[in-house]
Amino acid sequence: xxxxxxxQLKELKxxxxxxxxxxxxxxxxxxxxGDLDKILxxxxxxxxAAAYDMKVKLFFTFWAISALRDPEKSGKGKNLMEKMFGMMxxxxxxxxxLSNMNMGGMGTAMIKGIMKKHKVASLEELISIAGENxxxxxxxxxxxxxxxxxxxxxxxxxxxxxxGAATFVAxxxxxxxxxxx
Amino acid sequence: xxxxxxxQLKELKxxxxxxxxxxxxxxxxxxxxGDLDKILxxxxxxxxAAAYDMKVKLFFTFWAISALRDPEKSGKGKNLMEKMFGMMxxxxxxxxxLSNMNMGGMGTAMIKGIMKKHKVASLEELISIAGENxxxxxxxxxxxxxxxxxxxxxxxxxxxxxxGAATFVAxxxxxxxxxxx
Amino acid sequence: xxxxxxxQLKELKxxxxxxxxxxxxxxxxxxxxGDLDKILxxxxxxxxAAAYDMKVKLFFTFWAISALRDPEKSGKGKNLMEKMFGMMxxxxxxxxxLSNMNMGGMGTAMIKGIMKKHKVASLEELISIAGENxxxxxxxxxxxxxxxxxxxxxxxxxxxxxxGAATFVAxxxxxxxxxxx
Numbered sequence: 001x002x003x004x005x006x007x008q009l010k011e012l013k014x015x016x017x018x019x020x021x022x023x024x025x026x027x028x029x030x031x032x033x034g035d036l037d038k039i040l041x042x043x044x045x046x047x048x049a050a051a052y053d054m055k056v057k058l059f060f061t062f063w064a065i066s067a068l069r070d071p072e073k074s075g076k077g078k079n080l081m082e083k084m085f086g087m088m089x090x091x092x093x094x095x096x097x098l099s100n101m102n103m104g105g106m107g108t109a110m111i112k113g114i115m116k117k118h119k120v121a122s123l124e125e126l127i128s129i130a131g132e133n134x135x136x137x138x139x140x141x142x143x144x145x146x147x148x149x150x151x152x153x154x155x156x157x158x159x160x161x162x163x164g165a166a167t168f169v170a171x172x173x174x175x176x177x178x179x180x181x
Numbered sequence: 182x183x184x185x186x187x188x189q190l191k192e193l194k195x196x197x198x199x200x201x202x203x204x205x206x207x208x209x210x211x212x213x214x215g216d217l218d219k220i221l222x223x224x225x226x227x228x229x230a231a232a233y234d235m236k237v238k239l240f241f242t243f244w245a246i247s248a249l250r251d252p253e254k255s256g257k258g259k260n261l262m263e264k265m266f267g268m269m270x271x272x273x274x275x276x277x278x279l280s281n282m283n284m285g286g287m288g289t290a291m292i293k294g295i296m297k298k299h300k301v302a303s304l305e306e307l308i309s310i311a312g313e314n315x316x317x318x319x320x321x322x323x324x325x326x327x328x329x330x331x332x333x334x335x336x337x338x339x340x341x342x343x344x345g346a347a348t349f350v351a352x353x354x355x356x357x358x359x360x361x362x
Numbered sequence: 363x364x365x366x367x368x369x370q371l372k373e374l375k376x377x378x379x380x381x382x383x384x385x386x387x388x389x390x391x392x393x394x395x396g397d398l399d400k401i402l403x404x405x406x407x408x409x410x411a412a413a414y415d416m417k418v419k420l421f422f423t424f425w426a427i428s429a430l431r432d433p434e435k436s437g438k439g440k441n442l443m444e445k446m447f448g449m450m451x452x453x454x455x456x457x458x459x460l461s462n463m464n465m466g467g468m469g470t471a472m473i474k475g476i477m478k479k480h481k482v483a484s485l486e487e488l489i490s491i492a493g494e495n496x497x498x499x500x501x502x503x504x505x506x507x508x509x510x511x512x513x514x515x516x517x518x519x520x521x522x523x524x525x526g527a528a529t530f531v532a533x534x535x536x537x538x539x540x541x542x543x
Contacts, residue, residue, distance in 0.1 A: 169539075186367055194370075
């Protein structure tokens with residue numbers, strides 16, 4: 001009888017272990033938007049989650065990748081189309097614009113001024129805080145290639161990786177929290 | 182032997198309890214967008230979840246906060262910049278516009294007319310239904326300050342609170358469902 | 363004593379079962395946006411998740427429904443307003459535009475060209491791959507009616523259903539992963 005109970009207990013333990021693996025204290029976030037306000041929101045949530053001791057994994061894709069360009073670096077071996085995209089898309093976190101009320105850059109400048117006055121960290125500072133606190137940044141390699149960006153153009157960041165949608169899906173599925181921004 | 186089994190059972194029970202705490206039937210949602218269509222979607226999902234007996238916690242931030250302004254109320258002690266923002270941003274749920282096909286307000290008016298004809302609740306009605314059904318609304322205090330809004334300008338709502346990103350992260354991490362709209 | 367242990371074990375088993383039901387390997391996604399880039403992202407994540415053996419349930423609502431129109435089909439018995447909407451909204455996956463840098467269609471055409479060159483599947487192809495891999499598509503019936511679309515205008519798709527917000531909430535609540543795009 002005890003043997004039977006032991007067996008059942010062991011089987012239940014394995015099921016609990018599986019559940020625990022599937023719901024880590026982890027935030028997986030797709031950062032898709034190239035708008036300053038949305039990327040700010042993504043970074044504020046991320047650094048908040050990191051402060052709360054969660055593992056945070058960001059997946060920058062499409063327009064958001066522009067915010068990770070280093071304005072001092074440039075990619076080599078670009079064709080004409082890639083050079084055009086490189087010129088048209090914002091060159092780094094300092095250049096992304098508001099989704100709303102940008103008003104030719106005036107609204108963006110106003111919001112940045114107000115953030116400074118209220119002592120809210122800038123996007124560049126938030127990215128740096130994220131890096132210091134172990135937030136992992138993955139760049140979607142496929143979108144990066146489509147937009148003609150090169151790996152060597154990206155900012156220096158402690159946990160920068162290049163990945164695909166499969167990585168996001170696998171990580172997100174075992175996360176306790178997922179967002180698409 | 183029984184003692185050993187008991188001990189293992191107790192330990193497993195604690196792990197199951199921890200898992201249960203981490204996945205409450207709860208929806209945590211960031212409402213970021215200031216577009217009528219997206220806020221409608223947020224409220225339709227929220228009232229649907231409340232009807233399904235889920236706990237619902239909304240976190241209004243950035244542009245979405247405009248939809249919670251009471252057009253009859255005004256904030257005191259605003260500086261020039263805050264007065265300007267107050268004039269430029271929509272004054273309440275009745276004033277937010279479509280993200281698409283707004284066409285100078287014509288598209289928004291058309292959609293509202295069609296919703297009425299189809300007996301779909303308006304945004305104002307949905308907010309009121311949400312309140313009656315226990316949906317909790319949190320306003321991001323930092324964004325509210327950045328936009329120059331005052332607490333006393335916000336609508337009367339049964340569960341209105343003012344909170345920060347940390348509150349969202351803590352609530353979302355123990356929710357069975359998270360969305361960013 | 364063994365009886366007591368057995369009882370406790372049984373009770374714990376039930377709680378574990380409830381947890382297992384609540385966190386299926388399932389992705390529930392609201393596809394709200396009508397932008398090519400966002401719907402592409404939704405489909406890339408969906409087909410990725412399906413390849414990872416997850417059950418995927420998409421809920422197309424508002425603007426995204428346009429991408430599921432079959433350009434060869436037309437709805438009958440439409441009133442004037444519904445005919446107008448039908449003309450103004452994109453007629454199918456081949457007609458949706460970028461959220462950004464559309465530049466009168468030129469940007470959209472450029473991105474499509476680059477995707478082809480990089481051998482990335484088009485939106486039409488991704489929808490077809492999704493269908494072959496068991497991705498379920500639900501169309502929000504209420505938004506479809508508001509936009510004046512008819513069921514018979516929609517594409518042929520293996521798992522096409524018409525549903526409401528309640529279905530999304532119920533499915534999402536027991537999913538291991540939820541997104542709003």
